[in-house]
Amino acid sequence: MKILVIGATGGIGHRLLPLLVENGHSVVGLHRKAEQAAAITAAGATPVSGDIMEMDEDDFVRVAEGCDAIVFSAGAAGSGLDRTTTIDGDAPIKLVAAARRLGISRFYLVSAFPEAGRSRDRNDRFEHYMREKKRADVAVASSDLDWVILRPGTLVHEDGDGRVSLGPAVPYGNVARGNVARVLASLIEHPEIRREFLELTDGDTPVDTAVASLKRR
Numbered sequence: 001m002k003i004l005v006i007g008a009t010g011g012i013g014h015r016l017l018p019l020l021v022e023n024g025h026s027v028v029g030l031h032r033k034a035e036q037a038a039a040i041t042a043a044g045a046t047p048v049s050g051d052i053m054e055m056d057e058d059d060f061v062r063v064a065e066g067c068d069a070i071v072f073s074a075g076a077a078g079s080g081l082d083r084t085t086t087i088d089g090d091a092p093i094k095l096v097a098a099a100r101r102l103g104i105s106r107f108y109l110v111s112a113f114p115e116a117g118r119s120r121d122r123n124d125r126f127e128h129y130m131r132e133k134k135r136a137d138v139a140v141a142s143s144d145l146d147w148v149i150l151r152p153g154t155l156v157h158e159d160g161d162g163r164v165s166l167g168p169a170v171p172y173g174n175v176a177r178g179n180v181a182r183v184l185a186s187l188i189e190h191p192e193i194r195r196e197f198l199e200l201t202d203g204d205t206p207v208d209t210a211v212a213s214l215k216r217r
Contacts, residue, residue: 002026003188004067006052006095007074008045009036011157012110015181016071017043023185030063030074052091053083060091060098069106070099071184081128089132093139100143106191107147108184109140113199114151115172137197146194148187152180153201165203166210173201186211 003020007013008029020027021044029040030050037047048063052074064070072092076083092109099107112133140147152175160176166183183200186207187193193214203210 001068001188002028002066003069003071004028004030004064005045006030006070006072006091007110008040008047010073010075011155011177012073012180012184013071014039014043015159015178016073016184017045019181019185020188021045023189025188028063028067052087055091055094057094057097057101060095061101064095064098064102064104067102067104069108069188070095070104071108071110071188073110073180073184075110076129078125078129081125084125084129084132088129089135092136096139096143096145099145105146106188106194107140107143107145108187109136109147109149110180110184111137111149111151113153113172141195141197146191148193148195149197150180150183150187151197151199153199155180160202162207163202163204164207164210165201165205166198166207166214168197168199170199170201170203175201179207182207183211190215 003025005013009031027045028048029045031047032051040047050063076087137149153172154174155177156174158176159178164179
C-alpha cells in the first residue's frame with residue numbers, strides 16, 4: 001500500500017515512516033524545507049515538497065496522487081493563531097476533499113484529547129487550537145471516508161515502551177510520541193477498524209494487543 005504522511009518530519013511522523021516501511025508499505029513524506037528531504041529518504045520513504053501554509057486542495061491532490069491512505073499528524077505547535085487555523089483546521093479539511101477526488105478512502109487523523117489543558121488556566125491560543133482540532137474532527141467524521149481519528153493525551157518527547165491504553169474513552173494522561181506512531185502503524189494493518197474515535201495514553205497493554213482488542217468490540 002502507498003501511504004502519504006503529512007507531518008512526516010514531526011515528532012510522530014518521523015517515527016512513523018520507518019514503521020510503515022518495515023511493514024512493507026511505500027511511503028511518501030511531505031516536507032517544507034529542502035534539508036528535511038534527506039531524513040525522509042533515510043527512513044526509506046519518498047520525500048515530496050510542500051508547505052501546508054501555502055497548499056490548496058489541488059496541491060494536496062498532487063502530493064496524494066497514487067496513494068491508498070493518508071495519515072495527518074501535522075500540527076502548528078503553538079506557532080500562532082493563523083498557523084493553527086491553517087494547519088490544524090483547514091489542512092485536514094482540504095485533504096478530505098483531495099482524498100475524495102482521488103478515490104482514497106482510508107484517512108487517519110491525529111487530533112487532541114477532549115480533556116487536554118482543562119486543568120490549566122484558560123489560554124485563548126490553546127482554546128483556539130482546540131476549536132480548530134474539533135473543526136477538523138467534524139469535517140473528517142462527517143465525510144464518507146474510512147477514517148480513524150486518534151486523540152492522544154499530552155504528547156511527550158519519548159519513543160515510549162510500546163505499551164498503551166487505547167479505546168473510545170480512556171482516562172487522560174501522557175503519551176510518548178513513539179507510542180502514537182506505533183498505534184498508527186498498527187491501525188493501518190487493520191483496515192476493518194474504521195470510522196472510530198480512539199483516545200490514547202501510555203499504559204500497560206502492548207500496542208498490537210490493544211489494537212487487536214478493538215476488533216472484538
